[in-house]
Amino acid sequence: MGFTEFLAENFNEFLGYTGFVNASTGNIIMIIVGAILIYLAIKKDFEPLLLIPIGLGIIIGNIPFKADAGLEVGLYEDNSVLNIFYQGVRQGWYPPLVFLGIGAMTDFSALIANPKLVLIGAAAQFGIFGAYMVALGLGFEPNQAAGIAIIGGADGPTAIFLSSKLSPNLMGAIAVCAYSYMALVPLIQPPLMRMLTTKKERLIRMKPARQVSQTERILFPIIGLLLTTFIVPSGLPLLGMLFFGNLLKESGKTTRLAKTAGSALNDIIVMLLGLTVGCSTQASEFLTVNTLYIFILGACSFMIATASGVLFVKVMNLFLPKDKKLNPLIGNAGVSAVPMSARISNNIGLEYDRHNFLLMHAMGPNVAGVIGSAVAAGALLGFLS
Known part of the structure; x- marks a missing residue:
């Protein structure tokens, strides 16, 4: 395997783990919803102590990643920090x-x-x-x-x-x-x-x-x-x-x-x-x-x-x-x-x-x-x- 092929294969493997590849329409919709809640909290002063944590939480929870990668970062993955919280x-x-x-x-x-x-x-x-x-x-x-x-x-x-x-x-x-x-x-x-x-x-x-x-x-x-x-x-x-x-x-x-x-x-x-x-x-x-x-x-x-x-x-x-x-x-x-x-x-x-x-x-x-x-x-x- 040549050096160029090696780089291309590793890049493709890396790309497969990114959110750009794994994102769904639902993820984008929920990220927008989270951003709206943060906007309402900051700009309109709608209960910021509640909406800022929830809004950012919605964004964090919808960051797309490869489901079977075993990264243990998602809320519903056992042993992840978010799952413990x-x-x-x-x-x-x-x-x-x-x-x-x-x-x-x-x-x-x-x-x-x-x-x-x-x-x-x-x-x-x-x-x-x-x-x-x-x-x-x-x-x-x-x-x-x-x-x-x-x-x-x-x-x-x-x-x-x-x-x-x-x-x-x-x-x-x-x-x-x-x-x-x-x-x-x-x-x-x-x-x-x-x-x-x-x-x-x-x-x-x-x-x-x-x-x-x-x-x-x-x-x-x-x-x-x-x-x-x-x-x-x-x-x-x-x-x-x-x-x-x-x-x-x-x-x-x-x-x-x-x-x-x-x-x-x-x-x-x-x-x-x-x-x-x-x-x-x-x-x-x-x-x-x-x-x-x-x-x-x-x-x-x-x-x-x-x-x-x-x-x-x-x-x-x-x-x-x-x-x-x-x-x-x-x-x-x-x-x-x-x-x-x-x-x-x-x-x-x-x-x-x-x-x-x-x-x-x-x-x-x-x-x-x-x-x-x-x-x-x-x-x-x-x-x-």
Whole structure:
């Protein structure tokens, strides 16, 4: 073999390993999708902490390579680094750690001061069960339908936790869908809120919440843990970590642990979670008819949840004294997107009355939504596992 032939043969062999040769149309489409998510995160400020890791993860997961080369670099290849990181998603231990951070960062005072707001968080879960019935009607198996329906809670970690247990084959699509709709809260919720409320209702001013004592704040995570997990023991991984993180925050004796759980640890887990969720969207696994159905059902579930929260407040007002009526704009906050949904309530309230601050009132149903989505996930897991 001549030197020229030797070079040509080695070049052709090298070329066979490159992405230029192994790329498919699906890979290109998904790389463009990842780039769009990164653009929305940076240019439009749509939840950059979520969309940048997911967007780059989608690009990484769709870098084409020779499947039978034994390179051990792909997410679905045993012993690859990405596969090791992905165990936290597949085995479901990233979501409880995220809930630990959420608990350590969340102030439940608004809910403690006005316990009836928990009903709004519960009402918003109608979106989950409504989408579950629709998914069954479209031919999905009960386990798959449950994983899809939980998207309506607007809670990415909960969606990942439940789908990892009940529908692991759909987990990539469910996770990306859930996080996408979380990031699109500012676009999806306001039109629904305006459509379902009158100007008079938007101008309702709520009384300032009472002061909550430290004893109440300490007792809340303990009592909340007992009540919720006695009802749905299957929700213990999420609820247990949520209330554990909150107790670290409120005890006043474990400030260092609470700061670690709510900052450094939470940031690390969110980075790994977003990146590996994005990487799981390889074109061959992601670009299917089922994925399209999941995104449509996820949108329906999220819109039903938002509408249910707003309409439920309007129903509550029928039974409340005039001086204790609630502003229906806080109903959208019953979904679990903390604190995005509460900020949306406040922003729209200020559009109609620049002195009507609804943020603290909206935080009540917002944190109730976190608990509600975890309870709903536990209930579905208990029935279907």
